[in-house]
Amino acid sequence: MNFAVEIRTKLLAPVDRKGVREGVRTMAPAGIAIAAWGLVTGVAMVKGGLSVTMALIMTVAVFAGSAQLAVLPLLVSGAPLPIVWATALLVNLRFVIFAAAMRGYFVSMPWKQRLLASYFNGDVGFALFVRRFSDDPERGTPFQLGFFYGAAAVNWVSWQVSSIAGILLAGLAPTDWGLELAAVLALVAVLVPMVRRLPAIMGVVVTGVLSVALVHLPLKLGLVISVLAGVTVAVVLEPADGPAVPEADAESMT
């Protein structure tokens, strides 16, 4: 018991219980969709050829559904590791923006607490938190932190339970149901809300055309080149007075 208390006080900031409850309540409706997404990711990892052990380690250690699904075809084809990591990094770069937007609420914490909190800062939690607190004059209150941990707990549990279930049950699903399609659809669900304005649309179109045209290049270099070209086009088209924080979308997943 003392050990548990010590861990809690060292790794978690002091919180207001009402905040925790509101965080849990606010996140709960999204929990079902997160669980569906986790299930698809779990099944897809094993169907893609990862061993059950590797898939379990991956879901807990990586904890980033979009990146996991995006690198899956690369891992299955034995792509060079720098390409695998670069792809995950590109997909995860949105978390850098989240961290920059959220740091004000966590800045007074000791570094261990900050590091643990950052691990939990996924898409849906970020979106709900910013929507709820961006107008608060004070940042880093026990109520806000409680909300963050409450929402994060729902997110983490729904994701991990469903993902682990998917990994363990994958063997029971027949291969010809088009489950790789479910993995593609899960990525489309993340992609669609990101593509709203002209710069993003043009960037995605350029990337899409180039990625198909360059599919023959060795070492998956076509992927890297098409992404760099797409991002360049989008940045060039972006008006200088764009919004400071990306529009958060609570419906898009992990």
Add this chain to the structure above:
Amino acid sequence: MNATTNAGYMAVAIVGLALTTIATRASFFMLPSSVNLPARVERALRYAPACALTAIVVPGVLTRHGSLYISVHNYQMWAVLIAAGVFYRTRNMMVMMAVGMAAFTVLRLYA
């Protein structure tokens, strides 16, 4: 590739993947407050995830054995297009997945 026989490759891959999550999520939480995200850099960061996902999804759906495969028989392509349209309208992931999988199954069995 049989992944179970390449446990070493997978293990190293997973370590690197976990580091990309931690590094990006922790980034500005751990940096000193004096370090800020320049607007120019932020703009580039904003578009990278969408482009990276596109570079994975589009060739996966529109190519087969390394060549372009746009055809009435590419059922996966039609299912993805239908599902994307449904998601654009409803923003409901469960509905779009159900519609996409159903469209694929119907096309595969009856088209």
